[in-house]
Amino acid sequence: MKILVLNCGSSSIKYALYDMDTKTVMTSGGAERVGLDGAFVKVKLANGEKKTVMHDIPEHTEGVKFIFSLLVDPEIGVIKDLKEINAVGHRMVHGGEKFNKSVLLTDEVLKVFEECTDLAPLHNPANLKGVRAVQELMPGLPQVGVFDTAFHQTMPKEAFMYALPYDLYEKYGVRRYGFHGTSHRYVSQRVCEFLGVKPEGKKIITCHIGNGASIAAVKDGKCVDTSMGLTPLEGLIMGTRSGDVDGGALTFIEKKLGLDADGLSDLLNKKSGMLGITGVSSDMREIEKAFEEGNERAKLAFDMYFYRIRKYIGAYAAAMDGCDIIVFTAGVGENQPSLREEVCKKLTYLGVEIDVEKNKNLRGKEALISTPESKVAVCVIPTDEELMIASDTMALL
Template structure:
């Protein structure tokens, strides 16, 4: 293809990876996507796939970092399709934590990078990697705007009664300890799509959006603005997740430190990497083998899914308070989009009290990987509509970046 529309490059950097995609911000068509993996390690490598093409993978060389991965993208992958390279007019960067500094997509300059550094303590694994990606991308794409799109930005509309903690005032004023939330770009996208399905302006809707992946969060979205969300200061809070414990009594930390002589860092690792669905089920952090275990009569797998559904249902129920009424509950993310058993467990917790009725036939047919991105899984007489919507954070980031193209 020689004639491309104006496209955006979307970059999402992890501590040892960089995901990238070149897409059309108008319709979301992806012309190229790929990932650099094991960066900094012996087997650093990069793989990519053009639209309609086959996946290609090649080593980057031992110890190759984010800079070499993005240089390879420019000098090797895109060099073979100069028309696609020339079509890129903006670059959007997914940034996990923007603190209370940023509530909108922001053009990146040196000051923005410094502010991203300031909030590293709130995202110690993610923000340093984002900065590596920003520096490498600005070097390799020096003539286009680079835009930071913050996972926390969408949640900046929460009122103080929702985001403040009941701790000494100076911890908030001096240390900025408060609820920030996460997955904001996803929650914003699925809220917009749910409003379209309802046939109502976003500004006239009350929605509960559930982003259910290995990391998971739920948000209350009133008239297009977030009024509460489940994740807190960090992505550890809230729902039970793949390997994260979610909300827990803080005294458990003191107990483990004193009784088992654990350091706070060791407890943090346990809560982030060794807990959640993996710990309860004893099988996996992946929901598919857990559901298979339930079907085989595994009691730990059954308990794990019951706990997950119960916790999510309680958050959903609590969000009736700030919303007043609910037009739709939306399931998204890898589990939300492709996990009918999980959706059924969640809705069964809500049926008696709230009249929420799931259509089992529609629910078990609704798997986003089968090609339908927007589906209704509620019965006609359900008090609330139930939607399954495929999230598309890359499209939101691309559109945000294009706002800065002159």
């Protein structure tokens, strides 16, 4: 069985074609600068070879159409006929309270999904364009939606509610939803398989640390709290996002800088975080280089970054009355040993003890990095959201 996974952003389309008989990626890539000049598609073949193909992509339907053509291209394609594709699985960003699991995308489901657009005005319309493009190009092909927010729908009300006037929740759905749910679900399941334990009875803290970052508390295999909120802005310090900030500070900044709502959103989402603190970059590799060269603001940024992660881990250990497993995943979590060491070395009150040598050169591989004496198992588990989407899609056929 072959499943195509699509992740349509506002100006990008990522894709991966899976052979689900072997659970391997046949090809993957992404279209960038959709709707802009200089659009192109990067293609990664199964043998690891990479190619960049320039192509005008005025909108998503044309982008999906071109990706389909690449899949059957005589030189770089991996299938002979598009009919070999059994279904398409889509990453859908915000399902609000409407979706707590992956679903087949019927007209009725898509109508409900559209009702969530106010909660994710940039992402949901782009997701929908991808679905409509497939409907136009391959009518009748089964499509499945896998929602970023679905895994977090098990949070209890005391965890997801904000202390705002209650009618804001009733009228507009203002509450914590959380994101990266597909990643948190994948790694919380996979770490149990890796350690040879069952999720039941386990208290797991999953740390998805990338340019966007979030932490989740997972008890008995279900999410009970997560750091992102109504939007992906809340919680940890991220590449360009501020994370937690006093609401009063925001109204103060609005007045001082004469910002409207869009201006404040731009400042918090695109100009803050590690970029805002350092003035150097949002890329952790460049910040690490600046730190090594003695940049004081880079040092401050790392101190703040590690502190915020430790604080959330501590909060979630308290929320679950303990912690059995801590998982690091995503771009930074998987590939920056210094992050894992700095975070863990001040979690000794939980009984955390990592093997510094084992952690030192570990990048992008599954591993147990805690010592045998550690009371908490600390693991690195590379995330695989695309495989999770493909698996959910296959399960619904």
